[in-house]
Amino acid sequence: xxRLGSRRPDDQARRAHADPAQExxxxxxxCAFGFSAHxxxxxxxxxxAREANLSKPNLLYYFPSKEAIHQxxxxxxxxxxxxxxxxxxxxxxxxxxxxxxxRRKLEMSRDHPRESRLFANEILQGAPRILDMLETExxxxxxxxxxxxxxxxxxxxxxxxxxxxxxxxxxxxxxxxADFDVQVHAVLGAGHDNPYxxxxxxxxxxxxxxxxx
Amino acid sequence: xxRLGSRRPDDQARRAHADPAQExxxxxxxCAFGFSAHxxxxxxxxxxAREANLSKPNLLYYFPSKEAIHQxxxxxxxxxxxxxxxxxxxxxxxxxxxxxxxRRKLEMSRDHPRESRLFANEILQGAPRILDMLETExxxxxxxxxxxxxxxxxxxxxxxxxxxxxxxxxxxxxxxxADFDVQVHAVLGAGHDNPYxxxxxxxxxxxxxxxxx
DNA sequence: CTCGCCTTTGACCAAAAGGTCAAAAGGAAT
DNA sequence: ATTCCTTTTGACCTTTTGGTCAAAGGCGAG
Numbered sequence: 001x002x003r004l005g006s007r008r009p010d011d012q013a014r015r016a017h018a019d020p021a022q023e024x025x026x027x028x029x030x031c032a033f034g035f036s037a038h039x040x041x042x043x044x045x046x047x048x049a050r051e052a053n054l055s056k057p058n059l060l061y062y063f064p065s066k067e068a069i070h071q072x073x074x075x076x077x078x079x080x081x082x083x084x085x086x087x088x089x090x091x092x093x094x095x096x097x098x099x100x101x102x103r104r105k106l107e108m109s110r111d112h113p114r115e116s117r118l119f120a121n122e123i124l125q126g127a128p129r130i131l132d133m134l135e136t137e138x139x140x141x142x143x144x145x146x147x148x149x150x151x152x153x154x155x156x157x158x159x160x161x162x163x164x165x166x167x168x169x170x171x172x173x174x175x176x177x178a179d180f181d182v183q184v185h186a187v188l189g190a191g192h193d194n195p196y197x198x199x200x201x202x203x204x205x206x207x208x209x210x211x212x213x
Numbered sequence: 214x215x216r217l218g219s220r221r222p223d224d225q226a227r228r229a230h231a232d233p234a235q236e237x238x239x240x241x242x243x244c245a246f247g248f249s250a251h252x253x254x255x256x257x258x259x260x261x262a263r264e265a266n267l268s269k270p271n272l273l274y275y276f277p278s279k280e281a282i283h284q285x286x287x288x289x290x291x292x293x294x295x296x297x298x299x300x301x302x303x304x305x306x307x308x309x310x311x312x313x314x315x316r317r318k319l320e321m322s323r324d325h326p327r328e329s330r331l332f333a334n335e336i337l338q339g340a341p342r343i344l345d346m347l348e349t350e351x352x353x354x355x356x357x358x359x360x361x362x363x364x365x366x367x368x369x370x371x372x373x374x375x376x377x378x379x380x381x382x383x384x385x386x387x388x389x390x391a392d393f394d395v396q397v398h399a400v401l402g403a404g405h406d407n408p409y410x411x412x413x414x415x416x417x418x419x420x421x422x423x424x425x426x
Numbered sequence: 427c428t429c430g431c432c433t434t435t436g437a438c439c440a441a442a443a444g445g446t447c448a449a450a451a452g453g454a455a456t
Numbered sequence: 457a458t459t460c461c462t463t464t465t466g467a468c469c470t471t472t473t474g475g476t477c478a479a480a481g482g483c484g485a486g
Binding site: 036037038039040041042117120121123124125126127131134135138139142159161162164165166168169171172173175176179180182183184186187188189195198199201202203205206209210 | 250251252253254255330333334336337338339340344347348351352355372374375377378379381382384385386388389392393395396397399400401402408411412414415416418419422423
């Protein structure tokens with residue numbers, strides 16, 4: 001339960017406490033679990049500290065409050081989360097670009113379900129801490145990529161449909177396998193430990209049929 | 214803040230406190246908000262009581278604990294939630310039956326978003342209180358309807374794809390508009406107050422293209 | 427070694443929250 | 457009106473929890 005030895009990074013300037021722009025912060029990547037499993041109010045600072053191998057006061061030495069910890073995790077997450085969409089290129093094959101995006105998101109659900117749930121929890125609760133980001137950064141990115149897709153459709157390279165809702169559908173379909181994981185397993189029952197291969201096949205068919213002109 | 218007058222139902226036998234099989238319980242339907250907005254641990258008994266126009270001790274007179282309140286809401290919800298799937302009939306037109314199911318679920322997202330979020334919250338957190346139901350009642354129903362769909366596909370009346378994942382996709386796509394409501398609005402931006410007409414059109418196209426043989 | 431600075435923690439605090447209880451308030455039958 | 461039963465509530469208790477603090481523990485520079 002207790003850590004041994006110093007956890008300071010080897011070669012990184014650091015100072016804190018009265019410093020608003022801290023340069024070193026403990027890596028909380030492994031601690032998404034608390035918030036993702038119980039939501040913001042459901043997880044306790046003690047718990048998070050334990051997961052991070054820190055004492056509670058020590059954790060609060062690096063972050064001014066529980067809120068700040070949550071926000072930190074969330075914003076760290078956002079970049080990772082948007083990367084696959086950012087990677088959609090105009091000069092690829094349209095269907096391929098979209099299927100690749102879908103597959104990347106599905107992999108993220110499979111490999112980082114807790115992060116997905118952390119995000120889902122925040123949105124479910126009205127996104128109080130990241131609404132700004134959604135309305136600016138996310139909206140801009142989606143608008144851009146939706147424009148790209150609309151272009152492909154206008155050129156007849158994809159069958160026409162609503163690009164924004166297309167993106168929503170990729171999000172919901174892929175994240176479902178992380179966020180509703182328990183339900184998926186309960187319904188599929190024993191003997192279907194890994195639903196992802198079937199999910200990928202299904203989703204590939206789905207989007208191929210939707211988008212093939 | 215305070216209620217006036219008696220809240221007893223006019224003509225219903227009732228007794229409680231030491232009675233395990235209470236016949237009267239206050240209607241908490243309007244109180245899904247608390248749990249749906251903040252999750253189980255995020256909402257307080259005081260809050261729920263206030264929403265139900267009861268004092269806290271009075272609420273705890275009808276329900277033995279916060280857990281029991283949550284469970285009550287959840288099980289009340291489950292039936293409503295499954296009704297549309299139950300309504301899928303073998304003797305209809307296959308595509309029509311599925312599109313109708315999808316539309317009903319979408320209407321539920323539009324008209325009862327808080328209930329959808331309450332359910333989503335529970336699943337996100339590992340469904341500790343309803344896992345049983347998922348593994349029995351829900352699984353059985355889904356297996357039955359998946360069989361029905363598989364039959365339609367075998368008969369060539371629908372294009373083949375995985376029936377279980379088809380059902381998952383209907384759930385995720387429709388519930389997305391309730392659960393991730395804030396995100397949908399943030400991304401669509403002002404001037405798109407009501408995303409549902411476009412969502413319905415998009416989803417109709419999606420499933421029509423997937424399933425038309 | 428010692429000084430000064432950053433880091434870590436045990437002990438503590440105040441507020442919030444789940445739950446209890448005894449007493450008060452209705453209401454119907456007699 | 458009295459009695460009996462159910463319903464309602466203010467006050468209270470205990471536990472949990474976010475957050476503080478003063479003191480102790482490194483660690484490098486001189």
